[in-house]
Amino acid sequence: MKKRTWDDSPMMRAARCQVTESVPVWLMRQAGRYMPEYREIRERVSFIELCKTPELAAEVMLTAVQRLGVDAAIIFSDILLILEPMGLELEFEPDGGPRIGNPIRNSSDVNLLRELESVEDLEFVMNTIRYTREGLDDSLPLIGFAGAPFTLAAYAIEGNSSRNFRLVKAFMHVCPNEWQEMMRKFALSTARYLNSQINAGVQLVQIFDSWVGCLSDEDYKKYVKPYSRMLIDLIIPGTPIIHFGPGNPILLPDIRDAGGHVIGIDWRIAIDQAWNIVGADYAVQGNLDPAILLTNREIIRQSVQHILRQVGRRPGFIFNLGHGIMPQTPVENAITLVDAVHEFGVVR
Ligand code: CP3
Numbered sequence: 001m002k003k004r005t006w007d008d009s010p011m012m013r014a015a016r017c018q019v020t021e022s023v024p025v026w027l028m029r030q031a032g033r034y035m036p037e038y039r040e041i042r043e044r045v046s047f048i049e050l051c052k053t054p055e056l057a058a059e060v061m062l063t064a065v066q067r068l069g070v071d072a073a074i075i076f077s078d079i080l081l082i083l084e085p086m087g088l089e090l091e092f093e094p095d096g097g098p099r100i101g102n103p104i105r106n107s108s109d110v111n112l113l114r115e116l117e118s119v120e121d122l123e124f125v126m127n128t129i130r131y132t133r134e135g136l137d138d139s140l141p142l143i144g145f146a147g148a149p150f151t152l153a154a155y156a157i158e159g160n161s162s163r164n165f166r167l168v169k170a171f172m173h174v175c176p177n178e179w180q181e182m183m184r185k186f187a188l189s190t191a192r193y194l195n196s197q198i199n200a201g202v203q204l205v206q207i208f209d210s211w212v213g214c215l216s217d218e219d220y221k222k223y224v225k226p227y228s229r230m231l232i233d234l235i236i237p238g239t240p241i242i243h244f245g246p247g248n249p250i251l252l253p254d255i256r257d258a259g260g261h262v263i264g265i266d267w268r269i270a271i272d273q274a275w276n277i278v279g280a281d282y283a284v285q286g287n288l289d290p291a292i293l294l295t296n297r298e299i300i301r302q303s304v305q306h307i308l309r310q311v312g313r314r315p316g317f318i319f320n321l322g323h324g325i326m327p328q329t330p331v332e333n334a335i336t337l338v339d340a341v342h343e344f345g346v347v348r
Pocket of ligand 1: 027028029031033042047074075076077078079080089092094096097098140145161208210323324
């Protein structure tokens with residue numbers, strides 16, 4: 001069978017640490033509230049309805065990809081949707097924040113948590129993948145994603161976006177056996193979910209461990225790493241895995257050792273320093289501070305050049321933000337960023 005051209009795209013090549021003609025760029029949360037087209041659709045449907053309407057979810061992402069000119073698409077979905085078929089009640093409040101109606105607080109709650117045996121209830125995600133892949137140019141890869149076990153556990157226990165993570169940390173230390181059982185269920189369920197995404201047509205997967213930066217290195221090693229590794233080890237070989245755990249650069253060697261081919265880097269550490277820690281055998285993705293997109297054209301272009309200079313010509317770099325794009329971002333600024341990466345990131 002003839003290889004699809006996405007297989008030779010800058011994004012896929014960089015993920016495999018191969019030389020590219022240009023530096024690939026995409027933005028976390030590239031489809032979202034900062035885009036007028038997105039806000040218009042959200043006036044008619046709720047966020048969860050949008051995720052569960054594959055034609056519309058695909059349209060939202062395809063519009064963003066076209067508007068920005070990025071080198072990859074990511075499916076329009078959410079890391080928390082897996083919690084519903086596992087038995088948790090998920091809602092998004094009018095201000096956008098998630099809420100779990102029946103959070104996990106004790107051992108009987110852990111027993112009630114259902115390991116995902118089939119992805120039947122998440123078939124809408126697979127359909128979003130099919131529609132997005134169909135509408136996407138053959139030269140662009142599609143990224144699937146899921147939350148890492150710790151970040152899913154943090155939402156499941158806290159019940160919302162926490163500031164200090166006191167409940168999840170207490171649970172981890174006070175109920176280590178229940179913790180292990182819960183983390184195992186999240187790891188196995190997420191592996192099944194990501195493998196289904198791969199079978200439905202994504203070319204790479206990204207694992208978001210968005211809240212792991214709240215932990216010490218010692219606690220990460222003891223309570224989290226074995227389950228992130230369990231998940232990553234179960235993913236179908238041959239699909240590049242992006243492992244993103246922002247917030248605490250001290251964790252980078254352990255995040256790398258837990259697995260993945262591309263390590264996501266936030267802005268708290270310089271990209272060259274992070275890459276030296278992670279090692280040249282790995283690709284890296286990052287790491288512009290999303291706040292820079294709230295400034296102006298000159299500052300954005302200088303910041304892009306600064307990161308590209310730090311990276312130099314090492315193969316395996318994917319340009320991204322250090323975390324998701326902010327809702328207040330002017331669309332022109334996001335376009336300026338993508339154009340600047342394409343202008344200054346040409347390898348001559
Ligand atoms: O990158 C993309 O454009 C693809 C879509 C995507 C969304 N969520 C859409 C979304 C992705 C990759 C996610 C992942 C996600 N979801 C994460 C990991 C990434 C990260 O930021 O660390 C997390 C922690 C969540 C959970 C979540 N979903 C929160 C905390 C919120 C509310 C706050 C916020 O940032 O908006 C959501 C809602 C959400 N997910 C929106 C979008 C476009 C906004 C919904 C709306 O109001 O329209």
